[in-house]
Amino acid sequence: MVIVGSEKLVGIIGTMAQQPVTPARARRLLIEQGFPPVVDKEVIKRWTLGSVGGKLRRMGSKPTLALRQAVFRLEREGKLRTSGLKRPEPEVTVTGVTRGIEHWSEMRLLRGQELSAALIRDHYAKQFRSAGGAGEQLTDVCRRILTKAAMEDRLTKCPEKTNFLVLFSGWQSTAQPSLKLGLTAINAEIDAEKTVSVQQGLVAAVERPTDLSLAREGEQVKYACQQQGVRVNTVGIVEGSHPCETFSNSGHINTERGCNYQFPSGAPRPGPKKQKAVNHRRMAANMVQSVKEWIVAGAMRGEQLYCYLEQGQTSTLKKLKSRAKEGEQQKSAFEGLPPPVTVDYCQYKVQLGKSLKYPARKSTSIWTNIRGWTPRRCPGKAQCQHHACKAGATEDRIKIPGFTVGAAENWIPEELHLSILEAAVRPR
Numbered sequence: 438m439v440i441v442g443s444e445k446l447v448g449i450i451g452t453m454a455q456q457p458v459t460p461a462r463a464r465r466l467l468i469e470q471g472f473p474p475v476v477d478k479e480v481i482k483r484w485t486l487g488s489v490g491g492k493l494r495r496m497g498s499k500p501t502l503a504l505r506q507a508v509f510r511l512e513r514e515g516k517l518r519t520s521g522l523k524r525p526e527p528e529v530t531v532t533g534v535t536r537g538i539e540h541w542s543e544m545r546l547l548r549g550q551e552l553s554a555a556l557i558r559d560h561y562a563k564q565f566r567s568a569g570g571a572g573e574q575l576t577d578v579c580r581r582i583l584t585k586a587a588m589e590d591r592l593t594k595c596p597e598k599t600n601f602l603v604l605f606s607g608w609q610s611t612a613q614p615s616l617k618l619g620l621t622a623i624n625a626e627i628d629a630e631k632t633v634s635v636q637q638g639l640v641a642a643v644e645r646p647t648d649l650s651l652a653r654e655g656e657q658v659k660y661a662c663q664q665q666g667v668r669v670n671t672v673g674i675v676e677g678s679h680p681c682e683t684f685s686n687s688g689h690i691n692t693e694r695g696c697n698y699q700f701p702s703g704a705p706r707p708g709p710k711k712q713k714a715v716n717h718r719r720m721a722a723n724m725v726q727s728v729k730e731w732i733v734a735g736a737m738r739g740e741q742l743y744c745y746l747e748q749g750q751t752s753t754l755k756k757l758k759s760r761a762k763e764g765e766q767q768k769s770a771f772e773g774l775p776p777p778v779t780v781d782y783c784q785y786k787v788q789l790g791k792s793l794k795y796p797a798r799k800s801t802s803i804w805t806n807i808r809g810w811t812p813r814r815c816p817g818k819a820q821c822q823h824h825a826c827k828a829g830a831t832e833d834r835i836k837i838p839g840f841t842v843g844a845a846e847n848w849i850p851e852e853l854h855l856s857i858l859e860a861a862v863r864p865r
């Protein structure tokens with residue numbers, strides 16, 4: 438009897454047949470192809486890339502890239518030995534080489550080896566010297582591979598980059614967590630007056646008056662660093678929590694308070710607040726674009742840089758579009774970042790190690806390429822240990838001397854920063 442219960446065997450057969458197969462079909466296929474009806478577990482263990490390839494050739498088909506990848510995946514998982522066998526060679530076409538390079542890069546990353554644009558270029562040049570016009574394509578290939586890896590948190594960590602840039606630093610809830618993790622917070626704000634040490638003495642923060650609205654397109658990170666007198670390549674993490682007032686869909690801000698920034702669709706509403714709404718949309722889109730470009734620039738050098746961007750879940754910020762190039766359709770400003778995750782503030786402490794208070798629920802979206810932390814959600818009013826789950830209710834807000842209730846409402850809990858930052862600085 439064929440050992441068709443083996444996931445590995447069924448997987449390999451499925452790849453040969455180029456479609457998923459059931460164990461019963463796998464067995465029929467094997468017998469049809471002239472395999473002995475009895476394959477014992479020991480034989481399967483000895484299957485290698487070469488022997489699978491040989492079997493495929495006897496079956497009159499060529500091992501496809503998909504099969505090679507499947508076999509290498511099995512090898513990685515320790516289910517198959519391929520020792521002494523050659524790595525897949527790319528085909529001699531630009532596309533073939535590109536796919537080969539992508540495969541090679543993937544393998545390096547999965548084995549925890551370094552990868553950079555220079556390394557990919559070198560490998561590419563060896564593989565394919567005569568590709569006409571390949572230079573430009575090569576840059577695209579490098580960028581695509583390395584961006585994907587950076588967004589999946591798979592490049593080399595940079596523990597020496599201890600500067601932590603906080604865009605729109607506001608009430609500086611990053612102060613305590615930075616201190617705890619040995620990071621230096623570099624604060625930057627919209628208007629000069631707001632960039633002040635509201636948590637003086639808590640953190641080694643660098644801050645000089647900065648107006649982020651003055652940053653050129655794609656240069657907000659660079660601009661903030663220049664203004665603060667910090668070299669951009671000393672920054673390893675960027676946090677961005679753009680002011681939410683012009684994006685908030687909540688009635689009490691948008692209409693009841695008479696702010697009237699926008700329609701529920703997010704489109705700016707004509708009137709006295711329109712210019713501010715338009716300015717904020719531009720500045721927020723610039724924040725997202727600048728952070729992405731900073732990560733990609735690091736990735737091209739093979740460096741893993743991190744970001745996390747937060748905004749209330751009902752905010753229309755997530756509908757933000759990037760500025761379209763001529764002849765192109767507008768895309769989401771967040772395209773290229775991993776999809777956002779949701780957390781509830783009531784699950785995170787404020788004032789680490791002090792009052793151990795929890796804020797109101799406030800569901801919040803976080804866009805980040807930092808892996809290895811678990812977003813916490815409120816289990817609901819009945820089960821929540823921390824608060825009455827009445828988001829926005831005054832009695833639930835943190836009361837800290839010197840802070841208005843309005844400020845406390847939007848303050849990101851320190852423990853949330855800590856949980857994300859810890860994952861970023863933790864060695865793999």
Ligand SMILES: [Zn+2]
Pocket residue numbers: 781783784798815816817818821822823824825826
């Ligand atoms: Zn709760």
